Amino acid sequence: MRQLLREPLVRFIVAAGLVLAVLGLFGDRQTSDDLTIEVTLADMQRLASLYASEAGVAPSPDEVRAIVIDHVRQIALAREARHLGLDQGDIVVERRLAQKMSFMVSDLVEIEAPREAELREWYDSHKEKFQRPAAFTFEHVFFADRDDARIEDALLSLNSGAADDWRRMGDPFILQRQYGDLPPREIVRLFGSGFADAITNIDANAVWTGPIASAYGAHMVRLIARRDAALPEFDAIRSAVEADWRSATTRLQNEQAIGEIIAKYKVEIEGVSP
């Protein structure tokens, strides 16, 4: 079977089978001649070798699938453009026609104002987008040299109250000694991922812990507050939800409009039964 899968033609057909599955999402296919898009093995080989000659490598099954989907999409849009009388009849023109049609579709889509229920549903089904990230409020004392002899005493003196002022301990830090409500992504950007991982594992009890290594040296850290990731109430972020809904809906409706055009055609791919 492994050997079989390495055969280029088999790979095309396997990939092309997935194409039909994808295009099938667009709905019923028509049957008349003008509304049939045929993709032959020869077509697929031509597309694949064109790809190979340009990219320098043979397309993977995923790439074949993408190539064939694009091919079908392009023919469908080009034919639609011809129905509108934009016809010139050349492979390059075909691409341009498809492109123009795609722009026209974008212009034609108009989004109406969402209903409240629609927005709430969007919020409910896309919670991960509206999640407020965790945030960490902490202070740190920096030692540029991880073997600094002061490190050993630092923890004791910080937690026993013997230290006069933690801000004057250790080495100067080029950025800030205290950060409020910093999301993990920012901690990674500022201190590196090792430090970020470590800080998520300490208790927010205002006790100094460490040393924690960063890309720069060692740090004693006191986590003042930790806010877990949370989903804000719908009402608090309604306008953000609407903006997100609107932008996604515009993109989706463009795709649907193009999908409806493709759905007018029956797609036949040689070697794959519908």
Place this chain on the structure above:
Amino acid sequence: MKRYTATCAFALLALAACGAGDTPGTLPESDQDAPEATESTAVQPPAYNADRNAYFGDLHIHTQASFDAYIFNVRKTADDAYRFAKGETVRHPSGFDMTIAGGPLDFYAVTDHAEYLGILPAMNTEGHPLNGLQRSQDMFSVDREKITAAFQTVGSSVRTGERIDEMYDQDLMDSVWAENIAAAESHNQPGVFTTFSAYEYTAVSVGSADGEQTFAGGNLHRNVFFRGAAPSRAFSTLDSPNPEDLWDWMDEQRDAGFEALAIPHNSNVSNGQMFKRETYDGDPLSVEYADQRMRNEPLVEITQVKGTSETHPDLSPNDEWADFELYDRLLGGYTISATNGGFVREAYRNGLSLLEAQGFDPFRFGLVAASDSHTVAGAYAEDDYWSKVGIVDGLPVFRGSIPFGNATDWDNQPDNSTTRNASEWFSRWSASGLTGVWAEENTRDAIYDAFRRKETFATTGPRMKVRFFGSLSFSPDLLNDPDLVSKAYASGVPMGSDLIGDGSAPVFLVWAQRDPNAAALQRAQVVKVTAAGETVYDVACHIGKPDPVTHRCADNRSGVDMQTCAPTGDGAGELKTLWSDPNFSADTYATYYVRVLENPTCRWSTWEALRNGTPPRPDRATTIQERAYTSPIWYSPSQ
């Protein structure tokens, strides 16, 4: 549509026929990092820091509204550009996804070419009046000669400033400008993400190095940024190709309440025109010229995809690091750009000469960096690179990092337009760069004010942070003072400032911190420029101290495993020192700036060769040392 690109890539400027619709992917994930009012906490939030934070951004991005981006199949908008900068994924015209390396940026500016802004999309839209023009039919036809000819008329018009009346639709351009402003406004989130209303003024000097009139021209481009509100119309080369007229216009806008500054870029390919010591028309410089230039152009872009503009081995023969990611082809051709007049360090030197001889310095600018990506998305990482134009350089084979025609080595490569363009242009380009600013908070006002103060630094992509102060009164134990930064501000001046002498020798604080997500640091240097010459001093080393005679660090023997691109050896997380100029003269004007070098890493072309299983291109560097450049501190003798 990567499979169409090569067949169409017959000439860089003739790609109109290579169009193919965008393949929509999955909807990009929102990068939700909504600012929330911080609840009561004991410490001050990172929003404001009197000692200033380092923020990173790209000030030079094009979208489909730029005439050249559109012809290279870019179909993404300003909205897509800002989404990319905030961490979302955007599709490249060659069909792959682009996601920003190193996490979201703090600021980003779309700078579309003002000339024929948004006109080409209209010319290519069925039903639009401009679509009916013969020029439109030619430009978007299938006849490569017609396409080339039609597109070159546009390039020529941008260069000469002579409008093509039939396609010059001021209302349309103004409306697209308004759309770009609206996109900037809608993405600007004080405290989280900053945008600017901005555009590119696309001036090009006419003629080539040998005096011949060619399509190739010297780059005199500037990006124009507004501090807040922007006027309803953008001044372009179609108003005047003379940058001094742009400054006049900016002065007028400032008087009308639209504060603005301009940032020139690619002086390296200006054919020696960007920093020449005469006016655009060839008249002698004057104090008025210097004042107006500095009022309008306090900053210069020193590195971007099209190479570095710091210096050149011919200008700096004693700088071992001068030969770095140089690019020298004039726009739109293979002609070599003149060296003199094209580089920042030489301009600093000439500025001091003018200051000593005539009392003014028109080249007292700070430093920034950007990508100049035309795909709405900057490629800053060597290991995740997509160059900048669009379909012509979207794949490794087009930019010559892997052999043409699926070959396994570099012997017997064919000579065709793809290999020539790769050799002359794309293989020489760089995964660069970013601007760092020191600002109290991430807001338009704070970041723009940092531009005005020139408290900026430039990097070739990594986000290393560099502080640089000069003082006549730093105490020797400042380095370990817990209040180091606030005392440095209190008793010294930061990068971008003048330091007026009192007869005593200044002391400089040089402090660099690595990007925790990139390579470690190798050395920090101070570049000293005077009217008489220049010297590069290593001032802080990963290991040991610089040799007092040679002013060089010992080799830290860090490198790269060429089989994997993994780093070998260590580097510094921080470099920090107080430095005094061993050759200081209290009576001599001197410009000091800092250059920080990372350990070597694989160049983008090496990464692509490694992934392809072929040897790296033999005529390009296999490794580079990413670096940062700070704005200078200008020492002046006491008056």
